Amino acid sequence: MPVAALLTRHGKGPLLAAALRPQEIGVISIGYWDTDQLGTFSGEIERPMPALDVVRLKAILAADLSGCGLGLGSEGSFGGGPYPGLLPWQQELVALFNHDTGQCVTGVAAGPAPLGVQTLADEQALAQLLSRHPGQGWILRDGDLTYKGLTSAAQVLERVSSWPLTLEPDWRAMHSPLRSQRIRAAADNLAQRLAAQCPACQRPGFWPDDAEAGLPCAGCGAATHKIQRRTAHCACGFTRTYPVSAQADPFDCPCCNP
Ligand SMILES: [Zn+2]
Ligand SMILES: [Zn+2]
Structure with missing residues (x-):
């Protein structure tokens, strides 16, 4: 079975592997290269180019750095959609680059992302937020400090100095069930595209x-x-x-x- 390399530190490997199994493509995850250099969701590093270019670059890098011949890239972005400015929209791209043919095929999935910055008055509001979004991680900023991937009330309370408290969604794949599902959908779309031959x-x-x-x-x-x-x-x-x-x-x- 041919194997495609994926550069990830965010646990995306199993999502892509499940989607590509029908195409008889295996997936190995490589964590030693930090793709955050190509931009992050939480805004510390801006993306230097459009998402479609970033995802292709990631796929090419994965193939080249691993020597696998096949490389996978995954990239999420916000914006656009049918009601720009009214409905937050989120898109996932998953690309497969084939070193032998030079071809890159990219799957896509998009939909609403109805989750934004939250201002919480007290512990009860925090508990309600966490129970409404099970598995979703949150980011707390306190001055120069940034705490990511907070998923429990205890983790948040330990770091709170005053109320009200502002939390941002942590959109990294392993901390976001919504993104994980959408990455899987984009990978399924990639598998369908790979099966669709000229x-x-x-x-x-x-x-x-x-x-x-x-x-x-x-x-x-x-x-x-x-x-x-x-x-x-x-x-x-x-x-x-x-x-x-x-x-x-x-x-x-x-x-x-x-
Ligand atoms: Zn008419
Ligand atoms: Zn053709």
């Missing part, structure tokens, strides 16, 4: 990522912002277009619902 050249990763808006309204036939067709492109030049057979709800129509 009909012309059998290259993996043949996926209809190119979406075109303009789905006609069911009421009046006008073009809407909904997707009307998706197209897959292969590096060999082969393309295939998949039309969306549905019609758009008049609610989404610029004529019926201006």
Whole structure:
């Protein structure tokens, strides 16, 4: 079974291994290289480039540093989504780089991240927060000190000097059930993409990522912002277009619902 290397200190290996087992790809985790140098969720280190570039770079580094031939990268980010500014949105990318072919295939999963900075008045509020989000870790900042990965009331109380208290979610994978689930979903999407081969050249990763808006309204036939067709492109030049057979709800129509 081919093995892909993953540079991680955040326990992502088992999540990716479970998703890639159907593709008969094993996963080994390598902890000696700190990928936090490429940016952290908690903001100490800014990302030097877009998430899609970071995840590919991580996959290439993992393949090169391990000598495995296959390298995996995982990268999460915030922002975007259907209601920017109203609904916090979170995306996970998982990339697999194949050193022999030079190809990088990237899986994606995205959804709401309804968890923000919390201001707590007292111990009771702390207990309620922890019971609402089991397994979720929290970050406490006190002057220059930062305490991460706090998951129990005792761990927090030990470090509290005064109330009210402000806690931030710790988004590192092993401290965030929400992120863990989404990383698994992105890895499942990667596995599906690896199984999707170009009909012309059998290259993996043949996926209809190119979406075109303009789905006609069911009421009046006008073009809407909904997707009307998706197209897959292969590096060999082969393309295939998949039309969306549905019609758009008049609610989404610029004529019926201006
Ligand atoms: Zn092709
Ligand atoms: Zn209409």
